[in-house]
Amino acid sequence: MDKVIQELKELQVGKVLENEPLANHTTIKIGGPADVLVVPKDIQAVRDTMKVVKKHGVKWTAIGRGSNLLVLDKGIRGVVIKLGAGLDHMEIDGEQVTVGGGYSVVRLSTGISKKGLSGLEFASGIPGSVGGAVYMNAGAHGSDISRVLVKALILFEDGTTEWLTNEEMEFSYRTSVLQNKRPGICLEAVLKLEQKERDAIVAQMQKNKDYRKETQPVSNPCAGSIFRNPLPEHAGRLVEQAGLKGHQIGGAKVSEMHGNFIVNAGGATAKDVLDLIAYIQKTIKEKYDIDMHTEVEIIGEKR
Numbered sequence: 001m002d003k004v005i006q007e008l009k010e011l012q013v014g015k016v017l018e019n020e021p022l023a024n025h026t027t028i029k030i031g032g033p034a035d036v037l038v039v040p041k042d043i044q045a046v047r048d049t050m051k052v053v054k055k056h057g058v059k060w061t062a063i064g065r066g067s068n069l070l071v072l073d074k075g076i077r078g079v080v081i082k083l084g085a086g087l088d089h090m091e092i093d094g095e096q097v098t099v100g101g102g103y104s105v106v107r108l109s110t111g112i113s114k115k116g117l118s119g120l121e122f123a124s125g126i127p128g129s130v131g132g133a134v135y136m137n138a139g140a141h142g143s144d145i146s147r148v149l150v151k152a153l154i155l156f157e158d159g160t161t162e163w164l165t166n167e168e169m170e171f172s173y174r175t176s177v178l179q180n181k182r183p184g185i186c187l188e189a190v191l192k193l194e195q196k197e198r199d200a201i202v203a204q205m206q207k208n209k210d211y212r213k214e215t216q217p218v219s220n221p222c223a224g225s226i227f228r229n230p231l232p233e234h235a236g237r238l239v240e241q242a243g244l245k246g247h248q249i250g251g252a253k254v255s256e257m258h259g260n261f262i263v264n265a266g267g268a269t270a271k272d273v274l275d276l277i278a279y280i281q282k283t284i285k286e287k288y289d290i291d292m293h294t295e296v297e298i299i300g301e302k303r
Contacts, residue, residue: 014041026066028223032075041086062185064129072300073270101131101186119148119193124205125212131186146171153188217255221264228295236260249276
């Protein structure tokens, strides 16, 4: 990795950190070290980083603000690319918004609401980045990114970039083409919103924020929703009905507020979380014959 690190630094791609604990970069405050963590200073720096990765044949992983993410205890080998401050640009042109993949979803939804633009009210409590939201088709309150995305600029692992349309993103529930079929990084997104009454938009967003504060453990380190809803059932309701709220393994605990959240109650490891997930899955299967599939993305070196 020494040559990779040297080349990345020579190219001045941004921050290049060695053996960086990823617990510092996830909302659940869990995760072993990345061999190399790069925080690119702009879109070109992401391209340059990918060229170096490809040249040396090392593994790469992209992360955003670290929500909806569980990094395993042994960390991640290769290069981890974190989209952040260098990709947090935004431009508004009428009802169309072009925004960088590192832009905060909460900041975006709040900012456009002040302009009287509607369409992202659902996202006022999603603590991720735009790139991550596109990658997993993030959603809440009956809506998701697929409802507003026009196209996304994707960097693929062969170093090429391409604008993918909404249709080409192949969105479905918490899924996009980027997850398996065409792995890539969302550098930029173009969203189509709708001009509406500003006060009504702000009121709806506040209602969503209040609901989140009342029902979700926003003050505790967590990764967001752990399981996909096994529709027509809801994951949180099943966990609650099974009497698993408050159940704890090591430092990982099922939230008392919401059954679909696991919080880091102090010193939790990824193993604790995985063991708790497995226990929940086993219990729900035995009680209701329902398979619970994880929504949180689990990445890193296997134990």
